[in-house]
Amino acid sequence: MKVAVIGAGFSGMLAAYLLEKEGIDVTIYEKNEYIGGHCQTIVSKNVYTELGTVFSFSKNIKELLIELQVDYREYFIYKNYIDENCNCVEHMSREDVSLLIKELDRLKLILSNYPESLKSINFGYIHEDLMVSFREFAKVHQLKYICQIITPFLSSFGLGSIDDLQAYYIFKVFDLNTLYSFIRGDKLLSFNKGTSELITKLSQNISDIRYSLEVKNVEVVDDKVKVEVAYGSEYFDKVLITTKLPRDVIKDKLYNQLMKKIETNPFIAVAYEVHNRDLATTYYKANLGKKGRIQFFFSSKQNNRTTLVAYAYGTISKEIIDGMTKDIERFGVNIKQLITVKQWYIFPHLKAENLTQDFYKDINDRQKTSNIGLIGSLVTEPSIDNLYVSVKNSVNEVIDYYKNHFQ
Numbered sequence: 001m002k003v004a005v006i007g008a009g010f011s012g013m014l015a016a017y018l019l020e021k022e023g024i025d026v027t028i029y030e031k032n033e034y035i036g037g038h039c040q041t042i043v044s045k046n047v048y049t050e051l052g053t054v055f056s057f058s059k060n061i062k063e064l065l066i067e068l069q070v071d072y073r074e075y076f077i078y079k080n081y082i083d084e085n086c087n088c089v090e091h092m093s094r095e096d097v098s099l100l101i102k103e104l105d106r107l108k109l110i111l112s113n114y115p116e117s118l119k120s121i122n123f124g125y126i127h128e129d130l131m132v133s134f135r136e137f138a139k140v141h142q143l144k145y146i147c148q149i150i151t152p153f154l155s156s157f158g159l160g161s162i163d164d165l166q167a168y169y170i171f172k173v174f175d176l177n178t179l180y181s182f183i184r185g186d187k188l189l190s191f192n193k194g195t196s197e198l199i200t201k202l203s204q205n206i207s208d209i210r211y212s213l214e215v216k217n218v219e220v221v222d223d224k225v226k227v228e229v230a231y232g233s234e235y236f237d238k239v240l241i242t243t244k245l246p247r248d249v250i251k252d253k254l255y256n257q258l259m260k261k262i263e264t265n266p267f268i269a270v271a272y273e274v275h276n277r278d279l280a281t282t283y284y285k286a287n288l289g290k291k292g293r294i295q296f297f298f299s300s301k302q303n304n305r306t307t308l309v310a311y312a313y314g315t316i317s318k319e320i321i322d323g324m325t326k327d328i329e330r331f332g333v334n335i336k337q338l339i340t341v342k343q344w345y346i347f348p349h350l351k352a353e354n355l356t357q358d359f360y361k362d363i364n365d366r367q368k369t370s371n372i373g374l375i376g377s378l379v380t381e382p383s384i385d386n387l388y389v390s391v392k393n394s395v396n397e398v399i400d401y402y403k404n405h406f407q
């Protein structure tokens with residue numbers, strides 16, 4: 001059996017790695033001359049700076065890191081919240097936290113009404129109550145403190161505002177466990193040599209990676225799938241797509257509808273070297289959710305050098321970068337130099353008005369019969385710990401098919 005995977009981000013690399021481990025012939029296509037997608041680490045004399053994925057929950061992914069001997073550590077992340085005058089303020093007072101805990105108990109009961117929508121790891125059927133914007137849902141159920149705790153994380157995840165995002169999507173990304181973990185302040189896992197080490201180790205186990213080959217056409221022809229790039233085409237028994245493709249690349253009406261509707265937010269990461277200081281991860285409360293304004297920064301100290309990476313919504317302009325630099329300096333950080341500026345398009349998601357209750361259910365049903373499959377952040381919450389489980393499940397279905405039909 002021959003499988004093609006489109007996109008060499010974490011999802012595609014993991015899928016190819018797991019398939020090849022089972023002896024399946026797999027080809028991975030990547031449009032860029034580099035792999036990793038949203039996992040990109042820059043290195044300078046033993047200093048590793050993440051421009052994309054930084055931390056991971058560790059529940060599931062640890063087994064992969066151990067298997068590949070990827071260096072990681074787990075630690076508590078300290079967070080500052082600052083107001084418009086750069087004074088440190090509490091994100092939530094003690095009284096607010098105790099009210100939040102009561103609200104979470106109530107939320108648990110509310111969400112227990114929607115097991116069909118919220119239980120599965122991938123997106124699926126959406127109960128009509130969850131089709132509304134998160135702000136509306138929170139208003140109806142009086143979830144004031146849950147709104148308050150989620151807002152900075154929406155900004156830091158590059159997801160945008162609670163007005164644009166549907167309650168369903170929010171509860172898929174911030175399930176009860178995640179919300180409780182924010183209060184408990186659980187440890188997070190980070191990669192000592194950057195997420196790029198994980199991608200490199202996966203690549204060392206994948207035989208056929210095609211670089212700088214953008215897939216332009218995916219089409220079922222008889223019982224095969226044709227994958228076309230600018231310089232030719234090849235036929236596969238199964239194709240797994242991990243990424244948003246331009247409209248009409250996939251010759252499948254339903255999948256193509258999904259591609260047309262997916263939105264991604266422009267998000268900017270700016271890395272600086274700063275004079276040595278211990279800096280906690282800092283959220284700019286007055287800016288949260290605002291375009292073109294710094295949302296938060298985190299810093300890391302390695303080999304006596306401190307790097308700081310700051311984030312804002314928007315497309316890169318000198319004005320935005322200058323504004324971010326000023327806001328960091330206003331907080332008292334002494335910047336040594338700018339290292340790099342990177343434009344991201346982040347978190348494929350669908351606006352509420354573009355969804356029907358059965359949209360993802362129909363996609364899941366199509367996956368059962370089609371030899372084109374959608375995996376990774378197209379069909380599930382895009383955090384790498386969650387992607388690990390979801391991609392593994394998708395790949396296991398392909399492996400079962402292989403064992404039943406080809407062995």
Ligand SMILES: Cc1cc2nc3c(=O)[nH]c(=O)nc-3n(C[C@H](O)[C@H](O)[C@H](O)COP(=O)(O)OP(=O)(O)OC[C@H]3O[C@@H](n4cnc5c(N)ncnc54)[C@H](O)[C@@H]3O)c2cc1C
Pocket residue numbers: 006007008009010011012029030031032035036037038039051052053054055056057213214215216242243244245267269344345346376377378382383384385387
């Ligand atoms: C700034 C930032 C910070 C983040 N922080 C975290 C974090 O701390 N923790 C966490 O868990 N997650 C984080 N994420 C999210 C996480 O990085 C992503 O969800 C995850 O890496 C997505 O991986 P993926 O493989 O599904 O998609 P992608 O990384 O988007 O990979 C898709 C790949 O497909 C390629 N491609 C696109 N079109 C084509 C085509 N036509 N032909 C061939 N190839 C194509 C792309 O070039 C890309 O390499 C962050 C993301 C960003 C941007």
